[in-house]
Amino acid sequence: MSTRLADRLSAARRRRFVGRTGELALFQSALTTPEPPFCVLHVFGPGGVGKTTLLREFTALSQQAEIPAHYIDARNVEPSPESFVDALRLAMGLGPRESPLQALAAPQRRVVLVDTYETFAPLDGWLREVFLPQLPEHVLVALASRNPPSPAWRADPGWQHLIRAMPLRNLSPEESRTFLIKREIPLEQHQAVLDFTRGHPLALSLVADLFDQRRSIQFEPEAAPDVVRTLLEQLVQKVPGPAHRAALEACALVRVATEPLLADLLGTPDAHDLFDWLRGLSFMESGRLGVFPHDLAREALAADLRWRNPDWYAELHRRARTYYAARFQQTDGREQERLLFDYVFLHRDNAVVRPFFDLLEGQDGGGLLTDAAREADVPALVAMVAQHEGEASARLAAHWLARQRHRVLVLRDAEQQPAGFVAMVNLQEADAADLDPAARAARQYLARHAPLRPHETATLFRFWMARSTYQAVSPCQSVIFVNMVRHYLTTPGLAFTFLPCADPDFFAPVFAYADLARLPEADFEVGGRRHGVYGHDWRVIPPLAWLALLAERETAASPQAASAPQTAEPMLVLSQSDFAAAVRDALRDFCQADALRANPLLRSRLVLERAGASGGAAERVAALQAVVKDAVESLQASPREAKWYRALHHTYLRPAPTQEAAAELLDLPFSTFRRHLTAGITRVAELLWQRELHGAAASRQ
Numbered sequence: 001m002s003t004r005l006a007d008r009l010s011a012a013r014r015r016r017f018v019g020r021t022g023e024l025a026l027f028q029s030a031l032t033t034p035e036p037p038f039c040v041l042h043v044f045g046p047g048g049v050g051k052t053t054l055l056r057e058f059t060a061l062s063q064q065a066e067i068p069a070h071y072i073d074a075r076n077v078e079p080s081p082e083s084f085v086d087a088l089r090l091a092m093g094l095g096p097r098e099s100p101l102q103a104l105a106a107p108q109r110r111v112v113l114v115d116t117y118e119t120f121a122p123l124d125g126w127l128r129e130v131f132l133p134q135l136p137e138h139v140l141v142a143l144a145s146r147n148p149p150s151p152a153w154r155a156d157p158g159w160q161h162l163i164r165a166m167p168l169r170n171l172s173p174e175e176s177r178t179f180l181i182k183r184e185i186p187l188e189q190h191q192a193v194l195d196f197t198r199g200h201p202l203a204l205s206l207v208a209d210l211f212d213q214r215r216s217i218q219f220e221p222e223a224a225p226d227v228v229r230t231l232l233e234q235l236v237q238k239v240p241g242p243a244h245r246a247a248l249e250a251c252a253l254v255r256v257a258t259e260p261l262l263a264d265l266l267g268t269p270d271a272h273d274l275f276d277w278l279r280g281l282s283f284m285e286s287g288r289l290g291v292f293p294h295d296l297a298r299e300a301l302a303a304d305l306r307w308r309n310p311d312w313y314a315e316l317h318r319r320a321r322t323y324y325a326a327r328f329q330q331t332d333g334r335e336q337e338r339l340l341f342d343y344v345f346l347h348r349d350n351a352v353v354r355p356f357f358d359l360l361e362g363q364d365g366g367g368l369l370t371d372a373a374r375e376a377d378v379p380a381l382v383a384m385v386a387q388h389e390g391e392a393s394a395r396l397a398a399h400w401l402a403r404q405r406h407r408v409l410v411l412r413d414a415e416q417q418p419a420g421f422v423a424m425v426n427l428q429e430a431d432a433a434d435l436d437p438a439a440r441a442a443r444q445y446l447a448r449h450a451p452l453r454p455h456e457t458a459t460l461f462r463f464w465m466a467r468s469t470y471q472a473v474s475p476c477q478s479v480i481f482v483n484m485v486r487h488y489l490t491t492p493g494l495a496f497t498f499l500p501c502a503d504p505d506f507f508a509p510v511f512a513y514a515d516l517a518r519l520p521e522a523d524f525e526v527g528g529r530r531h532g533v534y535g536h537d538w539r540v541i542p543p544l545a546w547l548a549l550l551a552e553r554e555t556a557a558s559p560q561a562a563s564a565p566q567t568a569e570p571m572l573v574l575s576q577s578d579f580a581a582a583v584r585d586a587l588r589d590f591c592q593a594d595a596l597r598a599n600p601l602l603r604s605r606l607v608l609e610r611a612g613a614s615g616g617a618a619e620r621v622a623a624l625q626a627v628v629k630d631a632v633e634s635l636q637a638s639p640r641e642a643k644w645y646r647a648l649h650h651t652y653l654r655p656a657p658t659q660e661a662a663a664e665l666l667d668l669p670f671s672t673f674r675r676h677l678t679a680g681i682t683r684v685a686e687l688l689w690q691r692e693l694h695g696a697a698a699s700r701q
Helices: 005-016 021-032 051-064 081-091 100-104 117-134 151-155 173-182 187-197 201-213 225-236 242-253 259-266 272-279 295-308 310-330 333-345 375-389 391-403 437-449 475-490 504-513 543-554 576-588 605-611 617-637 639-653 659-665 670-698
Strands: 040-044 069-073 110-115 139-145 163-167 284-287 290-293 369-372 408-412 418-426 457-466 494-501 524-526 529-537
Touching: 021 040, 021 051, 021 139, 021 163, 040 051, 051 069, 051 110, 051 139, 069 081, 081 100, 081 117, 110 117, 117 139, 117 151, 173 187, 173 201, 187 201, 187 295, 242 259, 242 272, 242 290, 242 295, 242 310, 259 272, 259 310, 272 284, 272 290, 290 295, 295 310, 310 333, 310 543, 333 369, 333 475, 375 391, 375 408, 375 418, 375 457, 391 418, 391 457, 391 524, 408 475, 418 475, 437 457, 437 494, 437 524, 437 529, 457 475, 475 494, 475 543, 494 504, 504 529, 576 617, 576 639, 576 670, 605 617, 605 670, 617 639, 617 670, 639 659, 639 670, 659 670
Parallel strands: 040 139, 040 163, 069 110, 110 139, 457 494
Antiparallel strands: 284 290, 369 408, 408 418, 418 457, 494 529, 524 529
8 A cells, every 4th residue: 555645744744853742741631631621722932933843743643542633724714704614624524514513523532723823813702702612522622823812711711721821932952953963964063053043943944954955054144045034934924014124123133122212223203003013923022121022033033134234234233322322321220230231232143242141132131130239248248259269269358348348249139149249349449458469460550551540440340250150151240241331331530440350261252352451460369279350441442432342343244343443552541740741841842743753642542532543643743732732822811821821832832042032022030931931831731631531531421
């Protein structure tokens, strides 16, 4: 007897089936139990998650138990009572005059399976209130839909006990790997495929099909537009118009969408209707903070947009950054932390950043709350340090908790217990008794390479760790990194930060991306354990310039595509006394361009910002002359300082042959002239120093 093609298809499908053990066990128990715990099983999940495949397995289980199973694909049926009855009659193999209800009333158990039930929305009420109640209780009905049961099912006291809602999720990583092995996907390609598909069954199948066509490919989502387009067709189907497509694309790029954010991204004053439309899509999920797409839909939309319209992709990122930056300035506390998670999420597609953030898909910081350390926390925090770094470090942690506990941020779990912490030591507040090896090395580094000026501070992130995972990638580590960024953006006068790591090489890629420099001179050892240190001078690349740099890297084709803004020479941070001495030299050499080339002010913020990042030596000399001249001439506005201006003008800007000649020109005794000149030099140095500091402060706003 020959085998039917349908049987061969069914066998092939079953050989490739993986997972769903819980769902199959539930259905199996309903088949074999004399009194089933439910009459209707409502399976729901986003497009492509495997609902149809699961219904086929339900059919196979029924056939193995010799129970008739009748399958209806609702896409092929008009949503009317007559059409549904006709479709069921056909599925049961009945004649045109036979009644499906009468056939189902026979004592034999039967199964009715309805696929793509969401297309039966107009028929839902009739099925619930008229048709299904007529069935005998030994008939098991399985519905597969993109949507969960409508509220009417849940509100009906009778149906509450007779319907079982079963959400269908993606396959687990282990199940996904089993599928890839069955499809003979090369082992070295598994991780890239898993990162893209996230266990979504349809995506796994489509990627496997791609390998069937081209066995030697190296899978990359951007290089597989056909796969992405097919996924989009399944997930999005037909959108109403261009605005809806743009809304989907925007929603795919941000961590969570709200109406105001959507309006900003799309450049529209009112996004209410679009937001409501998004919320109603089967693959959109709603959370406390807004809506976000099913992860496969997000990946497919984002990959397609990057491939199809990279300019619009970059523009959406820019608009999102602008929105977050504006909101950040208007909020504080927990809301600022949430906005920074939103900002970090924009970097999730960068291959360097993603492995180091465990919360990019999360909605609320992994359930961790942050607040200042309390006295009651101290024993737990000291014990945490002892566990991971030893008793010597624990004694230092106890010291800092006693001295600067107000600068320790604690991450709390659901029971309000410390799950991790970060100690942000202010080096300016530390005295000689506080200088443990880490603080001592940091202070020495500052003295040698980046001396602090009045009103500037430096932070040493002395201890940072999670209770169970120390400094490994984890929700705690991600929350700590986000709060470090918050510290960068909100600390007045922050000049330098030091970040020690137990394993500095592990964090090298992501810290290079974030423009944190490796500082071997600041490394230290405690209790036989060596820690490598990274750092950043916020006067050289201040927060706004730093955010702009990260923005370039965010959408760059590779991490190297955007580099830190470079000047001809690195910026020089001078102490106030050194700055004043350089101003005196600049006045003395004002008319000698060659002499000015050696002046350290050429590498000050004041001059570099005036000359431009690409300015060469000649442009920086001209910029130095301009800022000095501006400062001297500003003295004319004050009657008290005008006499100082005249002394400076005739000595340096339009110099007389000698200072004595300048005094004669001004009709002043030489001693009086010298007092005016000295006062003028001091005042110009003060003005330029304030402008140097003001530039640093302004860049932080």
